[in-house]
Amino acid sequence: MKRTFKYRANPTQAQERWLFAELRHQKQLQNYMLQMRNQMWDYGRISVSLYDQINHLKHLRAATSHYSEHPQDMQVSTIKRVNAAHEHFQRRCKEGAEKKGYPRYKSSVRSLTWSLRKHKLKTGERVRQTPIRETGRRQNLLKVPKLGEVKIRQHRRFIGDPKEVTLKKTARGWYVFIVCEVPDTLKCVPKSACGVDVGTHDFLTTSEGEKVPNPRFYRQAERKLAKLQRELSRKQYRSRRWYKAKDALAKQSDIVACQRLDFIAKTAYKLFHHNGFDAVVAENLKPSNMVKNRYLAKSISDASWGMFFDWCNWLAKRDGKHFHQVPPQNTSQTCSECCQKSPITLKLSERLFHCKSCGLKLDRDHNAALNILYRAACALRGEVWATILYETRNQLLQLACWS
Numbered sequence: 299m300k301r302t303f304k305y306r307a308n309p310t311q312a313q314e315r316w317l318f319a320e321l322r323h324q325k326q327l328q329n330y331m332l333q334m335r336n337q338m339w340d341y342g343r344i345s346v347s348l349y350d351q352i353n354h355l356k357h358l359r360a361a362t363s364h365y366s367e368h369p370q371d372m373q374v375s376t377i378k379r380v381n382a383a384h385e386h387f388q389r390r391c392k393e394g395a396e397k398k399g400y401p402r403y404k405s406s407v408r409s410l411t412w413s414l415r416k417h418k419l420k421t422g423e424r425v426r427q428t429p430i431r432e433t434g435r436r437q438n439l440l441k442v443p444k445l446g447e448v449k450i451r452q453h454r455r456f457i458g459d460p461k462e463v464t465l466k467k468t469a470r471g472w473y474v475f476i477v478c479e480v481p482d483t484l485k486c487v488p489k490s491a492c493g494v495d496v497g498t499h500d501f502l503t504t505s506e507g508e509k510v511p512n513p514r515f516y517r518q519a520e521r522k523l524a525k526l527q528r529e530l531s532r533k534q535y536r537s538r539r540w541y542k543a544k545d546a547l548a549k550q551s552d553i554v555a556c557q558r559l560d561f562i563a564k565t566a567y568k569l570f571h572h573n574g575f576d577a578v579v580a581e582n583l584k585p586s587n588m589v590k591n592r593y594l595a596k597s598i599s600d601a602s603w604g605m606f607f608d609w610c611n612w613l614a615k616r617d618g619k620h621f622h623q624v625p626p627q628n629t630s631q632t633c634s635e636c637c638q639k640s641p642i643t644l645k646l647s648e649r650l651f652h653c654k655s656c657g658l659k660l661d662r663d664h665n666a667a668l669n670i671l672y673r674a675a676c677a678l679r680g681e682v683w684a685t686i687l688y689e690t691r692n693q694l695l696q697l698a699c700w701s
């Protein structure tokens with residue numbers, strides 16, 4: 299299993315200049331390597347391999363100082379990036395996908411990646427060098443090839459075997475990502491489970507009836523963002539003030555994204571660790587399809603359920619817990635008590651589910667969360683969901699009840 303640790307980096311002005319120059323070089327290299335592949339592909343569907351390009355880089359480095367004065371590890375990982383993009387493209391071509399997604403030339407690259415090599419000790423043992431030098435003070439130092447040491451704020455130690463380092467420029471500064479290889483965690487035997495229903499009214503409702511309100515970060519910042527956007531549109535394109543306005547907008551957008559990430563990560567962690575559930579079940583929603591509803595698109599994107607499911611999945615994998623997703627059909631229309639499906643679809647404004655068959659009155663999200671949990675329990679036992687059985691057996695009863 300791979301774990302990534304993220305730290306804030308504080309390069310000096312001179313170091314920042316070097317890093318920007320390096321980003322430009324990597325961009326040129328990436329576009330050059332991509333061009334080479336695209337031309338060969340267009341010429342006769344010939345695919346250039348990763349090793350062909352790495353060998354080509356070796357010749358380039360031997361021939362000119364333009365290439366040899368930049369770190370080789372970074373250049374190799376740029377080539378790997380191009381390779382991955384082209385492999386995905388070729389796979390889509392083979393599958394006959396409608397959108398092939400031709401790899402594009404980039405106008406800018408924002409991150410530098412390099413892998414950490416193993417060094418041979420005198421005893422013959424091969425050890426990977428740690429990328430960070432500890433100073434014992436507030437800021438530790440990150441070793442960057444050909445540049446030297448960059449100050450980083452290492453707020454926690456990384457664990458495992460460090461394999462790869464990425465230095466990334468975001469709107470609010472530089473960040474370091476250290477990818478470490480750690481041993482896999484064994485899955486625990488689930489003793490408690492909970493169903494989770496996500497929504498736009500409340501962010502989530504558990505099958506215990508607990509609710510987490512939706513913080514609506516985008517809605518809160520919407521006016522601020524609109525103001526910044528307006529200011530940007532009124533500036534002369536690519537003037538000094540235009541760039542300033544662009545930076546301000548990017549910073550605000552970054553703030554919203556970080557707030558959302560923080561909230562989602564904490565909510566997912568709470569479910570597993572504070573509430574103590576060993577297994578969490580959610581719906582298998584497709585937010586990309588749901589945002590096609592133009593009335594709800596903004597709210598759905600702001601809630602970012604996809605990100606929440608990804609986090610649950612990741613935490614379950616990391617801490618040896620369980621996370622399942624079940625089909626979402628009819629979870630909010632079915633009674634969790636008697637499994638009878640209501641023919642009426644509830645409007646979003648109606649918060650109460652009222653079953654005409656057994657008289658159950660329950661909050662609609664709580665009802666859906668219970669259904670999700672039962673559905674997962676049935677799936678685990680290998681049964682078809684109880685509703686379907688109930689419906690086929692009692693069709694006459696169903697008609698009598700709801701008509």
Ligand SMILES: [Zn+2]
Nearest residue numbers: 633636653656
């Ligand atoms: Zn009922």
